[in-house]
């Protein structure tokens with residue numbers, strides 16, 4: 001497929017979870033578009049590997065910034081690093097962030113009967129608190145025309161089997177999107193992409209946790225399109241929603257799910 005143009009050249013993009021899966025695929029598209037992309041995650045090894053992979057694929061130098069989004073201090077430190085980097089690059093007093101993609105998240109295959117308080121905390125801290133904390137840290141650098149895209153899930157819109165805490169966490173991201181769209185308008189648009197099953201390391205771990213209870217083929221059979229999604233397909237929707245030309249969309253919750261929530 002020809003390279004798509006999202007109109008993000010020279011924009012500053014921060015992607016949590018940009019070192020893997022959907023976040024990494026989004027980083028590739030926006031770096032290829034000429035944006036200055038910062039990818040955030042906890043693992044240095046994963047971060048360095050992603051930077052190498054993105055350089056090979058796009059010819060662009062993407063910057064990895066270590067960050068644990070469950071910690072307010074870590075989010076603030078990451079934004080300070082991005083700000084310092086930008087200021088030195090542009091020889092300016094002030095830095096800006098144009099686009100924030102909140103893609104970092106974890107899945108938990110666990111029925112409520114087996115959930116501990118700690119399990120609840122781990123999922124909610126990452127998927128909900130982490131999204132809030134990183135957004136809060138980035139906001140002082142986001143101005144008129146800024147765009148935030150949160151990644152929730154079809155599980156945040158419809159119920160799913162065997163993952164009530166994950167569903168609750170993604171439902172919270174959907175509600176948070178709508179709330180922030182109101183509070184941050186008209187300067188900053190806030191939207192939410194809800195993918196269904198996508199072929200990423202998260203899904204590979206999910207299948208291991210399911211322990212044979214269902215297979216990839218079972219998953220694929222549930223979709224009107226007959227298959228699960230690819231990370232670049234979700235990334236394309238994220239980039240289209242984030243793009244400056246998409247200037248009248250805010251507070252929208254967009255499913256990208258092979259039709260699974262259409263029925």
Ligand SMILES: NC(=O)c1ccc[n+]([C@@H]2O[C@H](COP(=O)([O-])OP(=O)(O)OC[C@H]3O[C@@H](n4cnc5c(N)ncnc54)[C@H](OP(=O)(O)O)[C@@H]3O)[C@@H](O)[C@H]2O)c1
Pocket residue numbers: 016017018019020021022023040041042043044046067068069070102103104105106107126130151152153154194195196197198199200201202203
């Ligand atoms: N794949 C699917 O089927 C699917 C379906 C619906 C929704 N989603 C959602 O899409 C988003 C991306 O999922 P994915 O499939 O791309 O997952 P993935 O391949 O497992 O990538 C997750 C990313 O999040 C980062 N991360 C996790 N916890 C973090 C933390 N505390 N602080 C900073 N970074 C953290 C990981 O890096 P480190 O581990 O190094 O920190 C990694 O870069 C998630 O929000 C997920 O819930 C995925």
